[in-house]
Amino acid sequence: MGQRIINQRIIGLTGGIATGKSTVSDYLAQHHGLPVLDADIYAREAVASGTDILAAIAQRYGSRVLKPDGTLDRPVLGQIIFTDPTEKTWIEQQIHPFVRQRFAEHMAELADSVVVVQAIPLLFEANLTEQVTEIWVVACP
Structure with missing residues (x-):
């Protein structure tokens, strides 16, 4: 791994639910060979079985909030956090630091990549705009 490229392009890919962010990410990875870091994947890792975050939840x-196999029951948690803003904030306070750390780790590994895509659905809401050099918004009417 070399030193970080000074003019490295870090694309923050964002957009609403079901607008095609994954389609765009997949296209950029498959057709242009760009590395894609995905906040949703990191968020799922944060609440995987055996993690401290899942235990706190x-x-x-x-x-x-747990299925019989010990994994997170996302619909049940969703009912809690989407009806109570305080609980949504609490969950975000648990998960977002983990996600930020994963981005930092993977960006260090990609220091010599000219372009990196960061797929972040909550780019603005999580105040992550400063970690990207440009923002692409995927919209679908």
Whole structure:
């Protein structure tokens, strides 16, 4: 791994739900060979079985947020956090630092890449705009 390229392009790819962000990410990776870092993947890693974050979620909300196999029951958690802004904020405070750390780790590995795509659905909401050099918004009417 070399030194970070001074003029490295870091594309922040964002957009609403079901607008085609994954399609654009896949296209950029497959047809242009660009590395794509995906915040959604990191967020899923954050709450995987055995993680401290999943344990904290289970402690806060009880076993109702866990499936019988011990994995997160996303629909149940969604009902909690999307009806109570305080709980949504709490969840974000648990997950976002993990996601930021994963971006930092992978960006260090990609220091010699001329262009890197960061797919971040909550780019603005999570205040991550300063970690990218340009922003691409995917919109679908």
